[in-house]
Amino acid sequence: MTTYGLTDEHTMIADTVRSFVENEIYPHEDLVERTGEVPPDLAQQIKQKTIDLGFYACNFPESAGGAGLNHVEFSLVERELGRGSMALTHFFGRPQNILMACEGEQIERYRDPAIRGERMDALAMTEPGAGSDVRGMKCTAVRDGGDWVLNGTKHFISGADHADFLIVFVATGEDDTPRGPKKRITTFLVDRGHPGFTIRDGYKSVSHRGYKNMILDFDDCRLPDGAVLGEVDGGFAVMNEWLYATRITVAAMSVGRARRVFDYALDYAAEREQFGQKIGKFQGVSFQLADMITEIDAADLLTLACADRLDKGLPANREIASAKLFASECLARVTDAAIQIHGGMGLMDDYPLERFWRDARVERIWDGTSEIQRHIISRELLRALGA
Template sequence: MALDFTPTDEQRMLVETVRTFMEKEIYPHERETERLGEVPLELGEQIKKRSKEYGLYAANMPAEVGGGGLDFLSVAMMDREIGKSTWGLCGWIGRPSEILNACEGEQRERYLLPTVRGERKEGFGLTEPNAGSDAMGIQTRAVRDGDDWIINGSKHFISAVRKPDYIILFVVTGQDETPRGLRKRITCFLVDVGTPGFEITRGPRPVSHRTYHNYQLSFSDVRVNKRQIMGEEGKGFDLAGSWLANTRLLVAANCCGKAERALQIATQWAATRKQFGQTIGKFQGVSFKLADMATELAAADLLTLHVAWKYMNGSMTNGDAAMAKVFASEMAQRVTDHAIQILGGMGLMDELPLEMLWRDTRIERIWDGTSEIQRHIISRELLRPHET
């Protein structure tokens, strides 16, 4: 089947709208918030308000629940532009976790719809101190007590622009016998902040996305009702797996945006900065770097668009999403690093956003699955058909 990734008129308009929003509402606040290490609440609320006015808030969610109803390819194009700045600011634009579409009954009124409207904010509670990349290694547990479940355990590195109102929490609720031995039953709960026994505190300050908060969660005999299970008991890992494949692709789109902005800064500098009587872009040591940066970015863009197209058509595999994430995230690291090399010492000064892009890009090879995990997924998918 022939592939054509030429943007539609609607997609071009969307990209231009997001670019305008970024230039007016995000870029002007980068340097000050980076120095503060915080996005003041009033600024965050202002960004959210303006995002709603632009029609960008919850654009990834279905129209029937109040979202923008964008197709996934358009969401990827939007995220590419959003990726050009830091998540401490851009997180306020509003992209609710699509896993919330699994909410049913009263969960929709209590969690899904208020989140789409921007009235509540979720946190995604999967990672634990002893279970980062090994999601099946989580130890937080819930034990049934009549119609309730009692939760004990902890989570960390739970990212959000501000303190969440509730957590999409993954816990162990039992074990199943499988041909390969015992396997944990993972269940997804919706747990409100403020529930007795549930404590949430700020985690350490990160180097990447330094204004994007991370939280530590502690559960001590936290009682929740069975109505707070999202999906089915024991099927939480299936929910998480489908959601992570989606977000890995959006990480790839973010990385392409970061790389493009870094390339633009480096190209402008190379075309105007003079050394030894000529612009430095005329030296092969610089011009060849620019050529490699542009080539890698073009390849990552095409891979990301291809996989987004496959996702829309229901043919994307976990390996496809892993390829996009590992290639785009490592490409972005190389491009931002080369850009700093081209600018020299100026590239590390905080007058320019380049050092921020360089720092922020480092986490992209870790969160939503490390580069090593992505390679494991890809190789496992390649080898599985040959197993006997």
């Protein structure tokens, strides 16, 4: 593990979470992989142990009841959680920071219960026809008799199977611009079971079994003004302020998972014999190990560096995109190389490598595809030159 720039407190945070994952998550991974489900009692057990550990909602400030970790510290938490099954680490509890935008009654109804672990949230943005193109969403809310009436569908909504309420982004109008129509977006808080709102099973994914994606349907779902999070038509402002660093989470978790995969490859190379010697002695294997650890360390440092920029109040959009891009693609290369080192056994379910290989694929897609990250990076570089 890279330690550059990390204090003893940082190391303690990382070690504590890693120990939790090894002792409380690893033993249940085979069950989740086999059944595709997390038993409710196990989910509650993980949640309570996280609360007892003092890490539930650790991404929220102390003034709101969280642990008050900064971006670097929270990245270390996510890095270590990345080693374990997402279906299980979901209950380690990191509510969406966007709930800090709650005001008035919303604080007691949504934000504080989420921080205490009494209610779980999920974020709903993606639609069947609007993935990376957020402004292309067709889910709408219109005014009617003093209320808002929502209609449309969201899909690929992670965590909605356990959520008590959803944070939903919908179109609430449209402006004419020189580049064509531009939709205005508003954020709503919607309780599970609210009339006109249903949650149904989504698609069966090869990545992260047990960590389900769900489909949300809104059919004349009527909501009061009190359900608006932030300002009307201010969904992008809320998004930019509170969801700015979610890509760091993907980068950090990719680093953690890559380190776990690397450990399997390293141990196997040190133990497996062919032609009378350990396979790690062969240059074809040893050079792969050297490339793997170099990439992982680079991804780790890149991720921590952009988290540090956020802690210092510096612009970090390009740096975060670079970290997400490099770390997720690094994970793909590392898992592929680990399977190559294991040979045919790497593809058998006797080892978890085939699972890591499948799980790695989605990291280059969600929270902004690799292509979107390259667009962000190149756009910022060119804008600085007026291009």
